[in-house]
Amino acid sequence: MCVLHFAYGSNLWFEQMEARCPEHKKIGKGVLKDSRWIIAVRKNMKPAANIVISKGGFVEGYVFELSKKDEENLDRYEGKSYKKINLEIEMGLEYKTCMVYVDKKNVSQAGDIQKESVNTNQYKCTVGCLCTYGSRINKGIKDCQLSEKYVERDIRKFIDN
Structure with a gap:
């Protein structure tokens, strides 16, 4: 059985x-x-990308079809802080139900989340950081051709280009 x-x-x-x-x-x-x-x-882990509720906002991403084995592999990489939830993802003129990893423990879940209630990294993760996390995200931005407006509005607050 495959999952999106x-x-x-x-x-x-x-x-x-x-x-x-x-x-x-x-x-x-x-x-x-x-x-x-x-x-x-x-807590006790490296900072990582996450999504939070924000009425009127949006997150651009990419949809992959995973085999059961792929999903199990990804579960190990994502770790225990992320939980899998099914969300409706807009793809052109239709919506697809997709599995999304979300870390609910480290953000407020009360309605619209304001900046003050989100435990975000106050320092940008630069491409030169030892974790290479910013570099991997930047490569993904190019691979998936995310919109420049979206990247500048949301991602560049945290990760340099």
Whole structure:
């Protein structure tokens, strides 16, 4: 049984997805409505991309079809702080139900989330950081051809180009 997965962080990078999920299929770009992209500071863990509720906002990403084996592999990479939830992703004129990894522990879940209630990283993750996380996200932005307006509005608050 296959599952559709909406990627929005470092899994946007096609080379990383190929290594982590060798059986995956590329489906196409997608948009998650009423949300926004952040880097969440996670207790005793490295900061990582996350999505939070934000009425009127949106997150651009990419939809992949995963085999059961690919999904199990990705579960290990994503770790225990992320939970899998099914969300409706806009793909052109239709919506697809996709599995999305969300870290609910490290953000407020009360209605519209204001900046003050989100535990975000106050410092940009530069491409030169040891974790290479910013570099992987930047490669994914290019691979998936995310819109420049979206990238500048949301991602560049946290990750340099």
